[in-house]
């Protein structure tokens with residue numbers, strides 16, 4: 044069976060949900076999740092500067108992250124497992140400024156998100172997962188920044204019931220102490 048690439052423009056300008064190419068046969072599957080000419084043909088200009096993966100246990104929240112300077116667009120896919128992935132528009136000039144959207148990305152559904160520059164990004168891990176990132180800008184640790192996962196102004200509705208509630212959520216220490224959106228706004232906007 045062959046599933047061809049599909050490109051769905053999202054209502055947050057510049058963001059896309061993409062279904063990858065997938066060919067399955069008796070051996071298993073072949074999956075292609077990036078092709079520069081095909082992306083260009085769909086008016087998506089995405090250079091590749093860095094590729095990395097994260098491995099996470101069920102219950103992990105990594106959120107809500109972005110690079111403040113040298114803004115970084117990224118193509119995000121759950122290679123195995125299942126995550127609830129959230130993007131937040133942090134572009135002050137945008138019609139959808141401060142709005143968030145959530146998507147279920149799984150190893151099976153082969154969907155990936157094109158997260159534009161100056162969007163915050165994060166996810167809740169619903170099954171042990173590996174997540175891949177294809178970044179259009181290099182990592183600059185000094186500009187690596189974030190907003191608290193449960194910020195009241197952004198108000199993401201995380202499906203915590205799907206991991207058995209807050210008692211089962213796992214954070215890195217750095218993500219427990221991120222700034223609020225109001226603090227970010229005061230400092231930088």
Ligand SMILES: Cc1cn([C@H]2C[C@H](O)[C@@H](COP(=O)(O)OP(=O)(O)O[C@H]3O[C@@H](C)C(=O)[C@@H](O)[C@H]3O)O2)c(=O)[nH]c1=O
Nearest residue numbers: 093095097105106107108109117164165166182187215
């Ligand atoms: C993101 C990143 C981290 N690192 C280093 C910093 C640190 O020592 C170690 C682990 O990094 P972190 O704890 O920041 O990893 P993590 O919390 O998983 O950060 C990631 O979260 C998701 C939601 C994103 O959208 C990514 O862009 C990125 O911000 O790896 C790099 O060398 N290059 C990178 O591109």
